[in-house]
Amino acid sequence: MYVSMESFGLQPDGGEDAALAVLRAIDYCRGIPGATLVFPEGTYHFWPEKALERLYYISNHDQEKTRKIAFPLIGMNGFTLDGQGSTFMMHGLTTPFVIDNSSDITLTRFTIDYERSTITQGTVVQADESGFDVSISEDYPYEVSSGKLIAVGEGWKEPVKGIIVMDPHTKAPKQGSGDILMWGYYDRGTVEESGKRRIRYSGFDHYSPENGDIVLLQSGYRDCPGIFVNNSRNILVEDVDLHASIGMGFIAQNSEYLHLRAFNVMPRPHSDRLFSASADATHFVNCQGKIELENCLFENQMDDPCNVHSIYAQVSERHGEDLLCRLVHPQQRGIQVFHPDDRVRLVRNDSLLPYFESQVKAVRAINAEYMLVELEAPLPADVNGGDGLENLTRTPDLHVHGCVARANRARGFLITTPGKVLFEGNVISTPGAAIKISGDANYWFESGAVRSVAIRENVFEDCNYCYPFWGRGIIDIDPEITNPESFEGRYHENIAIERNLFRTFHPVLATGHSIAGFTFTNNVVELSDRYRQADELPYVIDLKACSYVEVSGNRCQEGVLVSRINGKEIQQLAAVKE
Amino acid sequence: MYVSMESFGLQPDGGEDAALAVLRAIDYCRGIPGATLVFPEGTYHFWPEKALERLYYISNHDQEKTRKIAFPLIGMNGFTLDGQGSTFMMHGLTTPFVIDNSSDITLTRFTIDYERSTITQGTVVQADESGFDVSISEDYPYEVSSGKLIAVGEGWKEPVKGIIVMDPHTKAPKQGSGDILMWGYYDRGTVEESGKRRIRYSGFDHYSPENGDIVLLQSGYRDCPGIFVNNSRNILVEDVDLHASIGMGFIAQNSEYLHLRAFNVMPRPHSDRLFSASADATHFVNCQGKIELENCLFENQMDDPCNVHSIYAQVSERHGEDLLCRLVHPQQRGIQVFHPDDRVRLVRNDSLLPYFESQVKAVRAINAEYMLVELEAPLPADVNGGDGLENLTRTPDLHVHGCVARANRARGFLITTPGKVLFEGNVISTPGAAIKISGDANYWFESGAVRSVAIRENVFEDCNYCYPFWGRGIIDIDPEITNPESFEGRYHENIAIERNLFRTFHPVLATGHSIAGFTFTNNVVELSDRYRQADELPYVIDLKACSYVEVSGNRCQEGVLVSRINGKEIQQLAAVKE
Known part of the structure; x- marks a missing residue:
């Protein structure tokens, strides 16, 4: 069923505050599963004064604040919003979209912008x-x-x-x-x-x-992400442009099956603006099912184009069979990291390696920082304060294809999920590492270890031009393990980099440690002179504490391209097995 | 069933943070209707770090904040907490007690204090x-x-x-x-x-x-009231001393049948402290049923001993058959003033007089400030922006007896409820008016008009010694109506002041306007020299825009005691009918 915003007294380009009329239209559509709310093409303005207000803990944003929401899609099951090319212009600290406790939502054909961002x-x-x-x-x-x-x-x-x-x-x-x-x-x-x-x-x-x-x-404000998805499933954002946000462009947590197709984070066209979102373009925390980014443009946002991770809770104290756990990073506080029946494991603080696995029986949230977690199996005797508790259930598959990322601040795609990751056919030109695969239980508390990552047929165009600020290699695999060589176990597994084109002034293609299964095969490397090269040329591939390494079949231009694998120097990229 | 805190590993006088053990004991008691949680006598300390956290909008306190709660009695039905003489010592910004969505709760035999209040x-x-x-x-x-x-x-x-x-x-x-x-x-x-x-x-x-x-x-903080009661019924607080709070001593909203017996707000004994609560001792907003204050001491708190009122929401705009209403006062924001089936009426902004009455059909809260209210009856054509919408259902009866109030900042008992009010056998010595009966829809937005107030057999001891700061007469009836004589209707009704003893250096016994039915009978007035008298002696009773006034049978010492009733000067207090 189609519902037009005009029946709620809202005219395109009328200039008035649309918040209350939109809230009433959404309330109306909530009662009609499958409704499509249609906006006649035009510009609509939103102020916070009469917008719906809710307290949300949004990961990697400012916490413990209520937010005023222009489009509060809360408790909606089966709903499409079709902007027909409209622009939704935000004023003040208005959060454009919240999708909470909802399913089967499509957002399409509109632009999000701010009159004045931060x-x-x-x-x-x-x-x-x-x-x-x-x-x-x-x-x-x-x-x-x-x-x-x-x-x-x-x-x-x-x-x-x-x-x-x-x-x-x-x-x-x-x-x-x-x-x-x-x-x-x-x-x-x-x-x-x-x-x-x-x-x-x-x-x-x-x-x-x-x-x-x-x-x-x-x-500094990170109050108003463009689209915030919480506790929801089957979300499609298609043909949506975001020119500004006070926070991330898109952030999802505890949600599943999220598809962004032609979600374009980019500066306002026909303006002199060189910024888009004020933080990451997209960010996924504690999600599961599948995340797909398809034909998206991530340009000039003030942080990474994409980050997929879960959260390590820190073990604080043992209380009988309960673990008192703490969310240490202030921007992760209040996130419901564990749910009954979630599969979890304990990892050591220094090695990040697991030593105990079970299922969640009950969780008692105490405050934004602390929770009590009861597991199905009896706790091991050697559980230590400072160790990490990791969610294995809320770990999504990730498919990124046909995306372009460029001209932003910081890194490219941050991938920290044990799900199946396929990264193909993208064009990346970032000032830091194009792909970063990390994981740490001491500072950012972003979990977890990868199990299957394929990076293939992408073009990496002159990445890392702000080296050394945001990464070492174009592909940088750096879990926060202080002494990786002192542990036998490997944190990450199965990273395959194949058939990519590296057109680069900075020939440091891949750096990493603590990986079992690393292949770098059939890639093409072309040297460029678009940026000044660093005086001292580091290793083209530099790995330590890695097992099952294969480097073979790569083609590269003339020049000294020396690699170092587990301490051994190797000329060229032709064929190495370790 | 008795549950001892000792079974949760908490020892009296242990010095450790009791918050987590108390939370676990409360969680345990929630499953046992009728449970009594007993504290072995001693001092228990509470820090915010591991205390339960919730967002509450607490009337007349700082809003839009989450609070850390030492005793979160949420969703408890049938529960007694017996402190056996213990002291609960708060640290930092910890809120001692929240009673929310609960019924049949008794708190008894303990002291609330802060190591350092504001x-x-x-x-x-x-x-x-x-x-x-x-x-x-x-x-x-x-x-x-x-x-x-x-x-x-x-x-x-x-x-x-x-x-x-x-x-x-x-x-x-x-x-x-x-x-x-x-x-x-x-x-x-x-x-x-x-x-x-x-x-x-x-x-x-x-x-x-x-x-x-x-x-x-x-x-300035008003973050942590001693006991906050929300959306609850049948609450008894008995034999509880409160030596400090960062906010009010006791604040209840949207609750019914509240009984405070020997709830003593007073400075820490055997100390040099001259302060207790940092705001009102007790405060009741939008309550119903009966409120009883019995044998309580309200001493040295930094605001009034008691305030009972509801809230005028301001009509902002009409949207079809919905009224967009606004909670104007920042400290009233987020309070759920209206509920389906509540009886409500519209009053004019200038006269405060009602012109339309109906029942609430539906309420849509938009944010802390705005709500949409739909009524059962069609709206009148002449509803104006700026008028007030008042709740007639959430108006409690009030019985105050055997209480002592003294040495606080500001006024005494603020009474603004249409319920039956009986104020008897109390001893009051406040620096402002001992009793204030107001109501206004423009600044404080505290409703509503009284219908039956009996003030009898109290002792008023040298009140108003900080005149002119906090009141005119010892009993001051001053609804905020700018031109009371221009309206025929009277805001307040039936105020009877009888058989009280006024022992006072400041012989201004009662001031007021806009009352139908005022009797001042059989009182005794004794002049005191405890404080310096003002140079110019105002009228002993001063009323305007009042009907059905009776002053008779009062005894007073020699001296010129002139009254003014509706503009006419009257000698002595013997017998006036108007």
Whole structure:
């Protein structure tokens, strides 16, 4: 059944606050499984004032906050939203989409944008030895107070916490910049007003952008992801563009069967904007079933295009047969990591290797940080505080194909799932590693070990141009194990890299450790001169604490391409078995 | 069935964090209707770290925050907690008790206290023309930063927002002080460190405390009421002392049949503390059934001993047959004011008089501020934005007897309920009005009009000694109606004040307007010299826009006691009918 927004008194391009009319239309559609809510093409505006409010703990976002939601798709079973090409323009701290406790949802044919996101864009003018001026257009209100720059939006103010330097020619992060003016580095500088819509930075002795560089001044809020999916299944997002979000473009947790087809995170077209989402383009936490990213564009977002992982809870204390577990990372707090019947295992803090496996019998959430977990099997005597408890059930398969990722800050695809991973036919050009396969139980607490990863027939175009900020190799496999050679077991298994084209100025193709089963076969390597090469050329493939390694059938241009496998140097990429 | 805390591994006076053991004991008792959880006598400590966390919107407290709860009595039906004389000592921002969605709960024989509340106590030394020093003991950590004083607790810091000046002889607010160094007045001053554990205030040109005065420096948090009751029925709190809370002592909303017997809000005995709760001692919002306060002591809390009211929602817009209503006061946001089948009425913004009555059919909460309300009857054509929507169902009867209230900041008993009110046999000595009967739909939004109030056989001892800060008459009836004489209808009805003893230096016994049915009969008035009298003596009873007034049979000492009833001056209190 088709339901038109016009029957709820909302006209396209009317300029009024659409939040209440949309809420009423969604309430109406909730009673009609299979309903399609249709928007006549136009621009619709959303303010937080009369938007539905809910408390959600959203992984990797700011926690313990209620959020105002433009499209609260809560408890919907069988629902399609067809924007027919409309633009949904957000104002203030409005979260565009929440899909919660829902199934069989399709979102299609619309654009999400913000009138003012938390990125402030400016142009560097008058850079000299003592500092540099930034000219900022009226689209980005700000204040300067006590030497600090504060971004100002509708109903919010937030200090700027870093500068991302963009190259005006490539429209991407500038080689040599990386995070060199972010966070702690940023705090070294001070700001003063130096003219109308003009500020001057000084105090950065370690780096300066140049005249003409574009700077993206990032504020800290991560309140409003574009689309948040919680506890839901069978979600299709198709032909949706996201030009801005205050947080990630798409974030799903505890959900299954998620398909993004032509979900394009990219700057607003026909504008001078060089930013899209203010954090990752897509992120999947504790999901299961299958995740498919198909023909998506991930461009100019302020963090990685994709991250798939679950969460290590840290064992705090044993209470009889209950484990008191803690979610250590502040942005993971409040996430329901374990559910009755989930398969789980305990891993050691240092090796990340498992030593006990069972099923969850009961979970008692205490607060956002702590929970009591009871398992079906009796606990082993040697369970230690600091060890990790990992969910084996909530580990999805992942299929990424036909996607393009480029010009963002940071890395490419972060893959930490034991499910079957197929990464094929993508074109990647990221300032850090294009693919990162990590896992750690001490800082980010992102689990778990991979079991089957195929990376094939992709094009890696001049990745890692902000080396050494965001990765070592173009494919970087670096679980956080301090002394990998001191353990016999291998954390990751079965990573096959085949038939890819590496067109690269930075010929460090793969780095890694703690892998059983690594093949690098039938790839083509072409050297490029698009960026300056580092003075010292590291190993083209550099692996340690690895077993079952095969490197064979690769074609590469002339040049010294030396690899190192478990401490042994090997010339060229032709044929190695270890 | 008796359950001892010892079976959960908790020893009295053990010093450890009791939160997790208490949570497990409560979880256990939830399965045993009628259980009594018994604490071996001793002191038990509670930190927030491992305490249960929930989001609650608590009326008249800080909103949109999750709270960590020491005793989360959620979904309990038939439960007694017997402390056997124990002390529950709170640390950091821990909320002691939440009773939510529960029935038939008894709390008895314990003390609630905080190691460090948000009140910082000090002694004035070296007061002179330019300012005054305050000596602060090590019990109250603080910082001075940019001319501001910041109270420091376990895990929190909060700027001081005002000074309450206490008389070292009476241990009560000092005559002439009131709120004269609070909020905006406080912001005129600055602070600097003037020695070890010593600060100096300057910049208050309008008032200074004197050497030896005790000052209570109040920070703003209202996060942790002592006992919060939500959506529950049949609650008895008996023989419970509360020495500190970061918020109110007891606050109930949307609950019924609440009985406080010997619930004593008072400073920690055998200490030099002159403060108890940091806000009202008790507060009841949108309750129904009966509220009984019996033999309670309300002493030295930083706001009124008791306030009973419902909430006017403001009509924002009409949407067809739905009313979009708004909770305007920030501390009322998120409270579920209306429920299906509640009887409600619309009142005019200026007169507060009703013009339409119906029943609630459906409520759609949108966010903490807005809701859509659908009524059973068709809406009248002349419903206006700004009018109030009032709940007539959630209006409790109130019986206050045998209570003592004294030495607190602000007023006495605030009564705004159409239920039957009986206030008898209490002893009240408050710095403002002893009883205040108000109602307003423009600032506090506290409803509703009284229908039957009997105030009899109480002793009012030198109330209003901080006049003019917190009331006009000892009994002050002041609904917020700007031009009461311009309306024929009367807001309040049937207030009978009889057989009370007013022993008072300030012979303004009753002030009021907009009342139909006011009797002041057979009271005794004795003049006291405990405080300085105001130079100009106002009317002893001062009423306007009142009907059915009777003043008769009162006995009073010699002296000119002139009343004014609807503009007419009347000598003495002997016999007036109007």
